[in-house]
Amino acid sequence: MPTPNPTIAVSAPGKVLLAGGYLVLDREFTGTVFGLSARINIVAQGIHTSEGVHLTEIVVESPQFLEAQWRYGYHLAEEGGGIKVTQLQVGSRINKNPFVETTLNFALTYIARAGKFRPTHSVKSARLTILADNDYYSHDGSSGSGSGNASTPSSSSSSATPPATPSRFAHFPTTLGNAHKTGLGSSAALVTSLSAALLTHYLPTSVFDLGSAAGKRVLHNLAQAAHCAAQGKVGSGFDVAAAVYGSCHYRRFSPAILSTLPEAGAPGFAAQLERVVEGTAPGAEWDTEVVKEAVRLPAGVAMRMCDVDCGSESVGMAKGVLAWRAKEPEKAREIWNALQARNERLEEVLREGRTDEIREAIHAVRELVREMGVRSGVPIEPESQTELLDALETVEGVYGGVVPGAGGYDAAAILVKDDDATVKRIEEFLVKWSKEKSSKVKLMGVKGELEGARHEKLEVYQGWV
Ligand SMILES: Nc1ncnc2c1ncn2[C@@H]1O[C@H](COP(=O)(O)OP(=O)(O)O)[C@@H](O)[C@H]1O
Ligand SMILES: C[C@@](O)(CCOP(=O)(O)OP(=O)(O)O)CC(=O)O
Numbered sequence: 001m002p003t004p005n006p007t008i009a010v011s012a013p014g015k016v017l018l019a020g021g022y023l024v025l026d027r028e029f030t031g032t033v034f035g036l037s038a039r040i041n042i043v044a045q046g047i048h049t050s051e052g053v054h055l056t057e058i059v060v061e062s063p064q065f066l067e068a069q070w071r072y073g074y075h076l077a078e079e080g081g082g083i084k085v086t087q088l089q090v091g092s093r094i095n096k097n098p099f100v101e102t103t104l105n106f107a108l109t110y111i112a113r114a115g116k117f118r119p120t121h122s123v124k125s126a127r128l129t130i131l132a133d134n135d136y137y138s139h140d141g142s143s144g145s146g147s148g149n150a151s152t153p154s155s156s157s158s159s160a161t162p163p164a165t166p167s168r169f170a171h172f173p174t175t176l177g178n179a180h181k182t183g184l185g186s187s188a189a190l191v192t193s194l195s196a197a198l199l200t201h202y203l204p205t206s207v208f209d210l211g212s213a214a215g216k217r218v219l220h221n222l223a224q225a226a227h228c229a230a231q232g233k234v235g236s237g238f239d240v241a242a243a244v245y246g247s248c249h250y251r252r253f254s255p256a257i258l259s260t261l262p263e264a265g266a267p268g269f270a271a272q273l274e275r276v277v278e279g280t281a282p283g284a285e286w287d288t289e290v291v292k293e294a295v296r297l298p299a300g301v302a303m304r305m306c307d308v309d310c311g312s313e314s315v316g317m318a319k320g321v322l323a324w325r326a327k328e329p330e331k332a333r334e335i336w337n338a339l340q341a342r343n344e345r346l347e348e349v350l351r352e353g354r355t356d357e358i359r360e361a362i363h364a365v366r367e368l369v370r371e372m373g374v375r376s377g378v379p380i381e382p383e384s385q386t387e388l389l390d391a392l393e394t395v396e397g398v399y400g401g402v403v404p405g406a407g408g409y410d411a412a413a414i415l416v417k418d419d420d421a422t423v424k425r426i427e428e429f430l431v432k433w434s435k436e437k438s439s440k441v442k443l444m445g446v447k448g449e450l451e452g453a454r455h456e457k458l459e460v461y462q463g464w465v
Contacts, residue, residue, distance in 0.1 A: 005124060007045040008200045009456040010210060012193035013449060014038045014136065014184030015242030016305060016413050017405040019343035019365055020250075021380070022321045022372070024236040027252055027287070029340050032295060032347050033238050034303055034413075034448040035246035038133040040189040041456060043465045044201035047125040055125055058085065058108075060100050060194075062130040063464055064169055065176045070097050072104060076119050079267035082109030083123060097176075102230035103191050103223075105264035106273065107198040110222055113274040115203050128197055129465045134170045135446040136186045137179040138307065169464065182307050182444065183411055188239035191230065192223040196453050210455060219453060220244040221277045221286055228258055241290055246452035249294035249347065257284045296450075298353035301399065302418035303448030306430070308388070309440035310409045317378050317406045324376035331375065339368040350415075358415055359393065362400035369407065380407035388412060388433070388441065395429045397422030412441075 013035035017024065020031030049055045062068035072085035085104045087094055108123055117123060172179055196219050199208040209215040223244060228234045236252045260283070261276055262269045275281035297303060325332040346361040366381060366389070373380035381389075381403045389401045392414060401414035416422050423443065430441045458465075 004046045005044075005126070005201050007043065007458065008197065009041060009043045009458050009461060010193055010196040010200055010453060011039040011041040011456050012189045012196065012243040012453040013246055013451070014040075014133075014186070014189050014446070015239045016184070016303070016448070017238055018303070018402060018413055019346055020238075020340075021369075021405050021407060022318065023336055023340060023343070024238055024250065024252060025318065025322070026336075027254060029251075029336060030289075030343075031236065031238050031250045032343060033242045033248050033250045034295065035242045035450065035452055036135075036184055036305075036446045037449045038135040038184050038446040040133075040136070040186065040193045040243075041131040041461065042193045042197035043129045043131075043458065043461050044197040045127050045465065047127050049125070056123070057088070057125045058104060059125075059127045060097070060104075060130065061127070062132070062176060064132065064172050065174065065179065066172075067091075067095055067175050070095070070100050072101070074104075074108065074123065077265040077269070080270045081262075081265040081267055082270035082273065083112055084265040095175075099187050099191055099227075099230045100194065102264065103194045103226045104198075106222060106226035106229070107195045109264070109270050109273055110218075110277055111198060111202045113270055114207055114218075123202065126198075126201060128194065129461070130190065130194070131169045131461060131464055132186065132190075133168065133446075135182060135305075135444050136184050136189075137172060138182055167463070168460070182305075183405070184305075184446065185239040185242065187231065188223075188227055189243045191227045192219065192240055192243035192453055195219055195223045195226060200455070210453060216244055216452070217279070217286075218277055220288070220290075221279065224253065224288075225258055225261060225273070225276060229261075229264065234258060237288070241288065242452070244452050245290050245292060247292070247295040247448065247450045249289075249291040251287075251289035253286055253288040257281075257286060260284050292450075294347060294351060296351045296353075297415070297448060298350060298355045298358075300418050301350075301355060301358070302416055304414050304416055304423075304426075305404075305444045305446050306388075306392075306401075306412040306414060307442050307444050308385075308410050308412065309442075317380070317408060320378040321372065321376045321380070324372075324378075328375065332372075335368055335372055335375070339365065339372070342368060355399065358399040362402060362415070366402060369403070373407070378407075379409070382407075382409055384437075384439075385409065385412065389414075391433065392426070392429070395422075395425050397425060 023029035024031030071088040074085045077084040234255045349361045397417035399415040404413040
């Protein structure tokens with residue numbers, strides 16, 4: 001009887017781009033990336049079948065949500081196309097999850113190559129359970145911190161039994177498609193943690209070790225490739241870098257690295273994926289730069305996020321900024337060079353613990369971000385956000401804040417004194433502010449955190465798997 005693959009748990013953090021929005025799309029510039037305490041957790045376990053039953057199936061489920069189970073059969077695609085999954089129907093209809101499906105195609109194909117598996121049979125059936133920390137989503141129009149959003153387990157139609165006591169993982173009485181995302185990078189954290197879970201479950205530690213530098217590199221390259229394929233575009237990849245490495249100074253990879261890769265299941269996909277992931281494909285060596293030591297917070301300072309109840313579309317925003325850059329290349333270069341220097345200065349002030357310089361360093365960054373916004377006609381730091389950030393600075397214990405990532409109306413990242421009294425003052429201020437401005441601004445529970453993808457203890461997920 002072959003030994004079953006072990007039951008394991010891993011997690012990967014969400015992201016926030018504190019500085020370097022837009023610039024980080026270009027390899028000439030960099031981004032200041034923070035990992036977050038909100039994680040996507042995955043438990044991977046074998047599926048036990050009675051003797052003689054040949055079942056080959058991968059089941060992925062998100063028991064926090066309604067109708068969130070995806071079942072797949074799999075086969076070896078012809079002409080070296082790798083392992084390709086086919087979704088099986090659950091109930092009356094097929095409910096697609098392109099991020100899960102693409103990750104399975106990529107990760108299982110790589111695992112079969114790297115583990116030198118014989119044809120499909122050696123990939124055994126498995127069940128993967130996804131548990132997302134509550135701050136990734138809000139519902140009932142509210143964005144909560146901690147487990148405030150938890151509803152009773154009885155509203156579940158899922159097969160798993162949630163624990164009876166309020167837990168770290170809320171039960172959202174909605175489908176994933178209807179859940180309101182808070183913008184913490186759920187898809188990148190999901191693709192990364194699902195890849196890490198599959199690699200750890202199927203491969204011996206001698207081939208893949210999440211705790212090693214080589215393991216992190218393989219995970220990063222695989223997750224970037226799968227995430228780009230699933231979202232149908234190549235972004236800067238800072239969100240996947242945050243999920244793998246946690247907080248870091250990030251320079252993107254050359255997009256050409258992924259252009260050599262056939263579609264999952266197409267002839268030659270398996271061999272080329274292995275080369276791309278291992279960085280041995282000629283002309284496709286990875287040039288990502290991740291400097292973890294560069295990004296730190298001063299002792300006693302925390303990075304917190306505010307959720308502003310109002311969505312903005314960052315894809316259209318990036319198009320607008322890049323169109324301006326193409327139209328006014330000289331001015332854009334001048335602003336981006338200056339902004340890069342100011343972003344690096346902010347990073348340095350934080351790293352070196354110069355707390356009394358944080359506010360001024362943030363003001364310098366925001367000034368040029370606003371200029372880029374005005375010139376491109378894109379609301380990167382719109383007036384309502386300028387007002388909010390300026391007003392937050394009047395709260396004792398708040399050093400300053402920015403519109404993170406692409407900017408827009410929906411979030412603020414703030415640097416604050418890391419104590420309960422400051423949190424209380426901010427919460428009180430935001431209640432008053434929301435009333436006065438007829439908007440909904442909330443302090444989320446999530447904090448900046450340094451660590452990236454990691455192993456977790458199975459006990460944490462008791463009652464869910
Ligand atoms: N908890 C989860 N379980 C399963 N899939 C998830 C989960 N969270 C996110 N996803 C996947 O990620 C997609 C959201 O990705 P996207 O719209 O890019 O948002 P984000 O900006 O949060 O990354 C979902 O449609 C789903 O496919
Ligand atoms: C414009 C960007 O540089 C930053 C966007 O950061 P956000 O955190 O706003 O991203 P989304 O999660 O995709 O909404 C694009 C990029 O780097 O890919």
